[in-house]
Amino acid sequence: MISVLLVEDQAMVRGALAALLALHPDLEIAGEAGSAEEALDLLAGRPVDVVLVDVQLPGMSGIDLVGRLAEAHPGARALVLTTFARPGYARRALEAGARGFLLKDAPADRLAVAIRRVHGGERVIDPELAVDAMTDGASPLTAREAEVLRAARAHGTVAEIAGALHLAPGTVRNHLSAAIGKVGGRTRAEAVRRADEQGWL
Incomplete structure (x- = not known):
């Protein structure tokens, strides 16, 4: 059984993701959080295998949360799921320690497969974004x-x-x-x- 923590600020989206993943007998929703801070509080009480993270969260961003996970909860692998097809987001998330980066408009079955692959130690990245992130995703800003x-x-x-x-x-x-x-x-x-x-x- 793969335990998954959902970190998504929109309750309706979070509920839909939970319902979708509950259809897979090898995936268990270990918790739901509406913010990065709430996710960190939940992780302090219960370790999980995979953290499904939205990029844009209130307060601390999803990418900042990924960095915190890498430091404080290295056993929890982060998979970023976002609406925004921005190469810079993908690059920053991967540099922060994310094991995967998918878009929310990807086919539903792809998400469950991605969670399994990330849990197994693989990297899973939207193919087009992967190319863009490596070619023009680097920020020129300090x-x-x-x-x-x-x-x-x-x-x-x-x-x-x-x-x-x-x-x-x-x-x-x-x-x-x-x-x-x-x-x-x-x-x-x-x-x-x-x-x-x-x-x-």
Whole structure:
């Protein structure tokens, strides 16, 4: 029996995945979580074999959760399941320690097969995304530039971004300017959009 923890913030999607996987007698739903933090709490009480993780979660992202799993729960293999066909997401997830990366529009039977293969020690990656992730999925942004762009999504002014990140306004301007140039945007908003579309944030 392969124990699976579902980490998905949308309750309806989470329920559908649980119902789908329950049709397979060798798969057991060991728990369900709506956030990365909730998943870590559940794992502290019960180890599982495979953690099925959505990328976009409230609070800590699914990719950050994958990194935490690799450190704190190395026995739990992460399989990322997402709506977003972004090479940057695939590359970042694999670099963080994910054993698989699938899109939610994949055929239902493929998910159960992927869970079994990941549990068996294999890597399972959507074929098209695998090629794209290796060729153009690498982010040109430094960690700090990505952090500043993420903050720019929630804060309107340089002063607000600086306050949120505890940086000097001049430092924020420099990072924004560099990030805008690297992603080929003309404005901060366009840079955020382009970086998001590539999965770099």
